Amino acid sequence: MRLRDEIGKSAAALRIHGGRIDVAARLYPTAPRPWIDLSTGINPVPWPVPAIPLARYQRLPLAEEIARLTAAAAEAYGLPAHAGIVPVPGSEIALRLLPRVIGAGRVGILAPTYGSHAAAWHDAGAEVHEIAALPDPKSHELATLILVNPNNPDGRTIARAELTHFAQAWTATGRRLIVDEAFADVRADVSLLTLAEWPAGVVVLRSLGKFFGLAGLRVGFVIAGEPDISSWRRLLGDWPVSGPACEIATSALRDAAWIAATRARLSADRQRLDEVLGRAGLRALGGTDLFGLFEVAADIDLLDHFARAGILIRGYATEPRHCRFGLPADEAAWQRLEAACVSLSV
């Protein structure tokens, strides 16, 4: 009985967050190894991290090193006038700290989306409303609006011109707009960071986890105007990221050739994913170049099917027919995915 509870809890965990291959391996001990993790939206071919000198681990990162990191981020992402940029030890921590920095109130979240946003504001005592579309800026029921652009898991995007127009109306009365741009590296055209001028009251989150494939590095950025930026600097102190992470992130953000080649590769791989899963009868609902959201007939437990083949995909507790697939890392992984699709269609 206790074991069955444990199994049920573990299976449910796979529908809450991606990346839990330890949980999957315990639930499916006889699945072929190595596990192929398609349960995240993380680029499976990370920026190639070089060896790190021991001195970087030993001494604190210097002020000039942190400054070089923020300059590299501003150069890679863009940085409008009147905006500042602060490195954070993972954008997850930043989004969890957000209500503590800007104050908890009545918050709207454009749903469905990444679950940590709602969890963080609930924890901070905020009243959280999940909404399906941008609210009317003339209605004043919310103090803060959060959206992910492009969105996870469905890839919904709000065009930059539309979002800028909305942001100006929304923030004119002191309301706050939080835009999580964790997947915007593959959609620079929607990012607010390429605007000429910062819309006051807006906070944008960026991350090295997804596009650069460095989720384990825990480096992200908060981009905002004043006084937000000063608050973040004081809250995190002089060493917001580790010395090795500072060096790695700076080099990755400056690697324009890798960035361009990776954008092209991800786009081609995403097309192949649509073709492979389409042939297996799955319907593409949306996504970005880093992942696709697919729908399957009601009588198939897709998560279970692929897990038996040693492939972890992402399920959703609230939408059992929806599954998110990340991109396979190499030809061997593509072939295991294709083989698992054949047994699905039979």
Place this chain on the structure above:
Amino acid sequence: MRLRDEIGKSAAALRIHGGRIDVAARLYPTAPRPWIDLSTGINPVPWPVPAIPLARYQRLPLAEEIARLTAAAAEAYGLPAHAGIVPVPGSEIALRLLPRVIGAGRVGILAPTYGSHAAAWHDAGAEVHEIAALPDPKSHELATLILVNPNNPDGRTIARAELTHFAQAWTATGRRLIVDEAFADVRADVSLLTLAEWPAGVVVLRSLGKFFGLAGLRVGFVIAGEPDISSWRRLLGDWPVSGPACEIATSALRDAAWIAATRARLSADRQRLDEVLGRAGLRALGGTDLFGLFEVAADIDLLDHFARAGILIRGYATEPRHCRFGLPADEAAWQRLEAACVSLSV
């Protein structure tokens, strides 16, 4: 004029925090290289970090890896009944978040001590009182008391029995006690983590920065009872430290042989430091096995003297005659320190 302002500001920075060798090198461009950094209390011979597999950077740290890290910390530090332990991305961030987690009120700080504590509580809007000794627990003017044990920079320690007795009386009425044990690795006898039972309402901070010599890694721990531990877990999320940092910290904390050898080496080196500086006429005021605080005659600018020799020590804006010296890393560094001491006594 502008340059002079800049120089004055930079020189002042060396009296606010250690480790700013970039600032020192700009102020003293003709000093011999490489700079010897004795301005921190960081062990100059760090735990030897091995090469990190790329996969650690790529994927998120797993729940079981975070669990192994906390188990290793509990084993190395001790963990009383009814206490929990949460990894944090540097104890600096933890101490800055503390007022947001436990609530800002009237706070007392046992001074003089590490400056970030007061800064964090000021920023959070708390009323901060610097006090010279443990307050009478019968007086109810403070909601929170913060102390560093052993203290930085003077090495003052409060014996564990005395502190436990105080903690029980202090927290009995709901007041909070924060003990920063950043330097307790060399004084396990004063640590609250070796108690059998956790005094409710106490929060202890530990760090891998000082004793393990891994300040650049940004890994620390919050040890507390419930509901504090749950609050910290929710605030930081499932990946409170990076994948590489998780692996490195776990291995370092488990390396009992290195820990024992390092304790012995630091103790011998600290004795040598006292002898070298004593011969140069400096008076030892206190310290730990990781640093010593020394006093010099009023007419000598010790920070300037050693900086001209390419050796950065730590000065104090409020106590111009006090200087803190960390330990040299190797025989070459010892000999440059000894040579700089000769020219001091002449």
